[in-house]
Amino acid sequence: MQALTSTVFVFAALLAGCSSTQNSAATKSPEEQQAAWVAYGTPGANHKLLAPMVGTFRTKVTSRMSADQPWSESSGTCENRWIFDGRFLETDFRGDFQGMPFEGRGMTGFDNSTQEFVGFWTDSWSTGLSPISHGTADASGKVLTLHREMKDPITGAWCKMRDVTTIQGPNAHRMESYCQMGSDPEYQMMTIEFTR
Numbered sequence: 001m002q003a004l005t006s007t008v009f010v011f012a013a014l015l016a017g018c019s020s021t022q023n024s025a026a027t028k029s030p031e032e033q034q035a036a037w038v039a040y041g042t043p044g045a046n047h048k049l050l051a052p053m054v055g056t057f058r059t060k061v062t063s064r065m066s067a068d069q070p071w072s073e074s075s076g077t078c079e080n081r082w083i084f085d086g087r088f089l090e091t092d093f094r095g096d097f098q099g100m101p102f103e104g105r106g107m108t109g110f111d112n113s114t115q116e117f118v119g120f121w122t123d124s125w126s127t128g129l130s131p132i133s134h135g136t137a138d139a140s141g142k143v144l145t146l147h148r149e150m151k152d153p154i155t156g157a158w159c160k161m162r163d164v165t166t167i168q169g170p171n172a173h174r175m176e177s178y179c180q181m182g183s184d185p186e187y188q189m190m191t192i193e194f195t196r
Contacts, residue, residue, distance in 0.1 A: 039112060043086040046110040046117070049141045050089045052167045053080050057194040059095060067187035072098065078194060083107075097125065106130075117144055133163060142167040157181050171196035 028036070059076045076095015083090045088109040095102050104123035111118050117137065121130040135146030144165045152159050162178040173194045180186035 041087075042112070044110070044112065046137070047086055049137055049144075049167075050108060050110075052170050053089060053165075053173055053194070054082060055080060055196055057173075057196050059093070060193040060195075061095065061097070061190065062192075063097070063190040065189075067184075074098075074102075076102070091121075093123075117146060119146060133161075135163075152181065155181070160186075162186070 056077060056079045059078050061074045061076065062071050063074070064071050074096045076093060078094075079092045080089050081092075082088070088107045091104070091106040091108070093102075093104040093106075102124055104121060106119060106121040108117065108119035110116070114134070116134045119133045122128070131148045131150055133146035133148040135144060137144050144167075146163045146165075148161045148163075149158050150161055151157070158181070160180045162180075163175060164178075165173060165175045167173045175190075175192045175194070176188060177190040178186050179189045
């Protein structure tokens with residue numbers, strides 16, 4: 001904890017040095033700045049909501065490329081583990097998609113500053129990083145809904161994505177992904193069932 005506190009203080013001091021006199025950070029004492037950074041960097045109750053997803057899971061993926069396409073099924077494995085002392089859940093996914101090998105990596109966490117869950121994703125079928133997702137949990141803490149936008153490589157249009165993860169218990173959770181492009185209605189493009 002001492003190392004964290006010292007590091008946080010250094011970051012706070014550097015940022016304060018970059019602040020103009022109009023910036024509210026410049027009016028805070030070094031102790032107040034340090035306390036703000038410690039609060040920002042400390043995992044809390046919202047991080048713990050992700051704990052049931054830690055571990056190795058078998059996956060069943062049901063997906064389709066567009067609303068008028070048939071569903072296809074595939075399987076794989078997913079390992080989720082805490083990194084950075086419980087600040088982020090790192091995902092390592094391996095399976096197949098459309099009959100070809102598929103690997104994906106992602107991170108999910110809770111941003112104490114914005115009070116939102118955040119995440120990103122990249123995989124062996126793309127050359128970019130998925131834009132950062134932002135969202136919230138419902139009152140039960142078991143349903144997380146994150147939103148993002150991504151560019152469709154086929155049409156070039158931007159697709160509004162909605163990912164809903166439901167924690168069903170200590171050994172299972174489900175993620176449903178929805179897409180809405182332009183004025184078209186939203187459609188479900190994927191469901192992943194995770195079973196320990």
